[in-house]
Amino acid sequence: MSGSGLYFPDQFNVAVELVDKNLEEGRGKKVAVYYKDQTFTYEDIFKAVNKAGNAFKSLGVERENRILLLLLDSPEFVASFFGAIKMGAVPIPTNTILKPKDYLYLLNDSRAKVAVVSEALVGQIEEIRGELRYLKHLVVVGKAGPGQISYEELVGPASDELVPADTHKDEPAFWLYSSGSTGFPKGAVHLHHDMIVSADLYAKKILNITENDICYSVAKLFFAYGLGNALYFPFRVGGSTVLVPDQPKPETVFETVRKYKPTLFYGVPTSYASLLQTAEKMPGVDMSSIRLCTSAGEALPKTVYDAWYKKFNLVILDGIGSTECAHIFITNRVGDVKPGATGKPVEGYEAKIVDPDGNAVPRGEIGTLMVKGDSIAAYYWNKHEKNKETFHGAWINTGDKYLQDEDGYFWYVGRTDDMIKPGGIWVSPIEVENTIMEHSSVLECAVIGVVDSDNLEKPKAYIVLRDGLEPSEDLAVEIQQFVKSKIAPYKFPRWVEFIPELPKTASGKMLRYKLRELNKKEQVVLQETASSTEEG
Numbered sequence: 001m002s003g004s005g006l007y008f009p010d011q012f013n014v015a016v017e018l019v020d021k022n023l024e025e026g027r028g029k030k031v032a033v034y035y036k037d038q039t040f041t042y043e044d045i046f047k048a049v050n051k052a053g054n055a056f057k058s059l060g061v062e063r064e065n066r067i068l069l070l071l072l073d074s075p076e077f078v079a080s081f082f083g084a085i086k087m088g089a090v091p092i093p094t095n096t097i098l099k100p101k102d103y104l105y106l107l108n109d110s111r112a113k114v115a116v117v118s119e120a121l122v123g124q125i126e127e128i129r130g131e132l133r134y135l136k137h138l139v140v141v142g143k144a145g146p147g148q149i150s151y152e153e154l155v156g157p158a159s160d161e162l163v164p165a166d167t168h169k170d171e172p173a174f175w176l177y178s179s180g181s182t183g184f185p186k187g188a189v190h191l192h193h194d195m196i197v198s199a200d201l202y203a204k205k206i207l208n209i210t211e212n213d214i215c216y217s218v219a220k221l222f223f224a225y226g227l228g229n230a231l232y233f234p235f236r237v238g239g240s241t242v243l244v245p246d247q248p249k250p251e252t253v254f255e256t257v258r259k260y261k262p263t264l265f266y267g268v269p270t271s272y273a274s275l276l277q278t279a280e281k282m283p284g285v286d287m288s289s290i291r292l293c294t295s296a297g298e299a300l301p302k303t304v305y306d307a308w309y310k311k312f313n314l315v316i317l318d319g320i321g322s323t324e325c326a327h328i329f330i331t332n333r334v335g336d337v338k339p340g341a342t343g344k345p346v347e348g349y350e351a352k353i354v355d356p357d358g359n360a361v362p363r364g365e366i367g368t369l370m371v372k373g374d375s376i377a378a379y380y381w382n383k384h385e386k387n388k389e390t391f392h393g394a395w396i397n398t399g400d401k402y403l404q405d406e407d408g409y410f411w412y413v414g415r416t417d418d419m420i421k422p423g424g425i426w427v428s429p430i431e432v433e434n435t436i437m438e439h440s441s442v443l444e445c446a447v448i449g450v451v452d453s454d455n456l457e458k459p460k461a462y463i464v465l466r467d468g469l470e471p472s473e474d475l476a477v478e479i480q481q482f483v484k485s486k487i488a489p490y491k492f493p494r495w496v497e498f499i500p501e502l503p504k505t506a507s508g509k510m511l512r513y514k515l516r517e518l519n520k521k522e523q524v525v526l527q528e529t530a531s532s533t534e535e536g
Helices: 014-024 042-058 075-086 100-110 119-126 151-155 194-204 224-237 250-260 269-279 302-312 384-390 429-437 473-486 512-535
Strands: 031-035 038-041 066-070 090-093 114-118 137-141 172-177 187-191 214-217 240-243 264-267 292-295 316-321 328-331 350-354 367-372 395-404 410-415 442-451 457-465 495-498
Touching: 014 042, 014 075, 014 194, 014 224, 031 042, 031 075, 038 042, 042 075, 042 151, 066 075, 066 100, 066 119, 075 090, 075 114, 075 172, 075 240, 100 119, 114 119, 119 137, 137 151, 187 194, 194 224, 194 328, 214 224, 214 250, 224 240, 224 264, 250 269, 264 269, 269 292, 269 302, 269 442, 302 316, 302 429, 350 395, 384 395, 410 429, 429 442, 429 457, 429 473, 442 512, 457 473, 457 512, 473 495
Parallel strands: 031 240, 066 090, 066 114, 090 172, 114 137, 214 240, 214 264, 264 292, 292 316, 457 495
Antiparallel strands: 031 038, 172 187, 316 328, 350 367, 367 395, 395 410, 442 457
C-alpha cells in the first residue's frame, strides 16, 4: 500500500497496466486513438507497442537506457512511449518547439542512445548531430535521410509479441524535462507507479473519467499535463483519445471538436481566451459534446472562466500540476468551483503554505506552496543542489507563492521570483493581471516589477489588446484608473505598455523573465537616447 492508498505489487510494469490490461478486459476492438482520418483499436496499439519495444531491442537498447522522443502527437508517439517502457527502457518525451542547442543539451544530459524524431523536426537534430556524445541511432517517423533509420522499416518487420520487462514499481519509467524557464531544464525522473497514482486520484475521482469518454487535449503529449490528458488517463479506463499533430489554433480546435465530439476537453488559460475571441467571429461553434473542461499551466482568470461558462454553458475546473508531480494535485471540483482560485488538494495529496523557515503560515498569508503525494518524481537527474532545494522528504517545494483563504481554497499569487514589493508590501502580479483582464479592451496581460528613478520597485503592465483596438495614451490611463478603482491603489501599474503578444512557453506559461529582459533593453535605449540628446 502506498501513501496514496493505492496498492502496487513490487513487480509492476506500467505499460502492461495501461495497454495490455485493456485487452484482458475485452476492449481489444474498441477505439483507443483517433488520428486524422484513422482509428486505432486497443489491439492495434498493443501490437504497435510490442513492435516498437522489439525494434528498440534490435538497436541494442537495454533496460534503463534512455530513448528521447521528439515526436508530434501521433500513434507512433504512443507506440514508442509504451514500447520503451514495456521492454524496460526509459522514454523521454521532449518539447517539439525548442532550438537545436536545447536538443544538444537534452541529448547529452540524458545520454539517450536512441532518438525517435518526426520527419518535420529531424533537421533540428541533424544540425547538432556532430556534437552528440551518446546518440547512436536516429530513428525518423516519415522519410528517413542518409544516416537515419526509417521508423516504418525498423518497426514494421518486428514481432508483435513482447514479454514485458520485470520492472519494479519504484523503477524509473519515464523522464520529463522541466520547461527551463528558470535556467537549464531539469530531468524529472518518474517511476512506474506515478501515472497510475495521477490517473486514479485525479482523472477517476475528479473528472469521473470512464471508458465512454473521448479525450482531447490542447496541451501536447510531451507536457506532463498533456501526457495525462491525452494518453494515460483514457488508457487507464479504456477510453479514447484524439491526437492532433497540428498547432492548436482556435480554428483547428473547433474543427477537431466538431469532427470527433470529445467529452473531456483539456485546455490552458491562453487557449480558452483565444477560443473565446475566435468564437465571437465564428457563428455556430458547437461544443455540446463536451461534458467538462479543465485548465492548468497558469492561473485561470475569473473573467475567462465566466466568459466561457456564459458562452458554452461549460464549467472549467482550474487546477495546478507540475512536471515534477506528473499532473494536477490541487483543483476545483464539479459543484465546488471558486472562480479565480486553484481549488483544494486532490484526495491523496497534501498541501501546505510555509514561510522561508519552513513553518506553516496563518490562513490568508502568502507563503511558498509545498506538496506531498505519490506521483512526485523521485529526483532530478544530475542536479544535486536542485534536488536539495526542491525535494524535502515526502514533500516538494513547488516554488509557487500561494495563500489559503478561510474556506480552505488555495489562491495562486505568483512564482517566487515574480512577486513585487512596492512600498514594502507584497503585491501579487496575478491579482493585478486579473483586475486588468476585467477591462473590456484587454485580451491578455502580464505584470512585472520595474525599478523607478528612485530605485523603488513598482508594477508595470504589458497588455495585448482585443482585435480591432488601437493602443493609445488615453487607453493606458483609462486602464490604470480602472485598476485603481478595483483594488488597493498602490497595486496599480505605474507603466502600461501595449505589445502584440506575450512571451510564453509552449504550454502557455507566461515567461515574465522575458518581459524583464525586454524592459531592461528598453531602459538602455532610453538612456542612450537621452545621452545623445544631451550631447546634441
